[in-house]
Amino acid sequence: MKKIAVIGAGNLGISAAKALELSPDMEICGFIRRKNQKVNGFADIPVAESFFDLPEKPDGAIIALPSRLAEEAEKQLLEAGIFTADAFDIHEELSGMRQRLSVFAKKGGVSAIIGAGWDPGLDSVIRTLMLSAAPSGITFTDFGPGMSMGHSAAAKSVEGVADALSFTLPLGHGKHLRKIYAVLKENADKTEVEHAVLSDGYFEHDECSVSFSDSASDYFTAGHRVKINRFGSSSGTGNQHIEFSMEIDNPSLTGQILVSAMRAAFLQKPGAYFMPEIPPCDFCAGEWENVL
């Protein structure tokens, strides 16, 4: 039974912890969070501000922090010989991050699976398979309607924002509208906050609208959706259409994928990996030959 620490105790960390509780081969040995306070629903699980302070050294750690805090936490863990899985979701920064984390993983003799969430993550594996089955053609990934955890966290971290939720609405063929509901901090300036949100890397590529509201939580729903469509050719024959879609509770799916990636991390040679580099059977707890 591998002992796993969960770094972060927000929606995603709690989902990952629940997935660990249901997993036959791993168990949660602690949460790492800033405030040294028990996590709701996990009264028996130790909490510490650093993994050094947990009662026992974890074999692995699931990173359930906002993406921009992931890398620093992960470097320390890997160097200390702890396997990791994260759901880092900034596509453009994945390559550089893998290169940097690879060095630390090899130093620690362990492995990291990065970008192991929904997208990047499971969707990346699907797009890779689509590419292999229809090597020429065009792929569209359409998200929503649903709340984006990464985008909500990004909006929340903007100066002057007390709370925020970001919804993703599909406009079709890979275009999206992002609707951000933000609660202003006292004395914050609407125009400045709106400008700061819209110029964040998370938002600058899409059509966006920012609304200010007294409460962001009234808009909360953890449900989300995606459709990936590939229109392509196989063996030179056109009109091949491959589609993948999900209607899911987002933190639950992402937490589960993190746990599956954590499992797979223990089976890889030292280094940092993206999900399409991992044999899919390594994500499963053992029953996969039944679904051949």
Add this chain to the structure above:
Amino acid sequence: MKKIAVIGAGNLGISAAKALELSPDMEICGFIRRKNQKVNGFADIPVAESFFDLPEKPDGAIIALPSRLAEEAEKQLLEAGIFTADAFDIHEELSGMRQRLSVFAKKGGVSAIIGAGWDPGLDSVIRTLMLSAAPSGITFTDFGPGMSMGHSAAAKSVEGVADALSFTLPLGHGKHLRKIYAVLKENADKTEVEHAVLSDGYFEHDECSVSFSDSASDYFTAGHRVKINRFGSSSGTGNQHIEFSMEIDNPSLTGQILVSAMRAAFLQKPGAYFMPEIPPCDFCAGEWENVL
């Protein structure tokens, strides 16, 4: 540039050959077929009855034979140090076949990817991923409407049958109706042939109907469809729905998957593998990081 022989020159072999022509890292170096006669559309490609007789030894071989002829052909190739990929499609026999081929692959210092078609094959990888993302729940695989190549070949090989096509029609939730259109050989007995078809392993698990006709080719269409639905739980949260579907030209898809599996075979340690055991990026010719 890896040199690949295609064993068999039916629909599937020809599709695989076309996929090889379009592939940047492999080229076709010969067809192996019973009749020593050039393959239509491939006038420049050598043809031989055995791979020993090809002008140059292939690095790999794609097995495009009826499933029941695959294993014997593959054993010889593997033992001779030639990597292989097959689209063997009899689910119940996959495990045994892998075990037996593994011995020959290791003897030859090469690897084989078996069951590398549509289902088993790509669908198996999808079901494995679904299992990892929603570990408890139920999955339905619904095929059709479309012609099944494996079932058509099985019906054709029944004594008394001159030609046959087998259509798969989805009845929903994993149940199927198989409609077989068969042309009788002179003097063959309808009742006996019908009984022989229906008791074949390919047909005994499904609802089937056999019709006799003067021509099977009037019914020919290479189009096919599948929908895989998983209704499950992630991190203990229900109502997760994941769906995968394809509308495709079947030999073109299967030929392409065989070529992608051939590519991946060269990257594995000696042994025999199912597709879910292979990192998905290994199936691609190199551009997969763009779809992360």
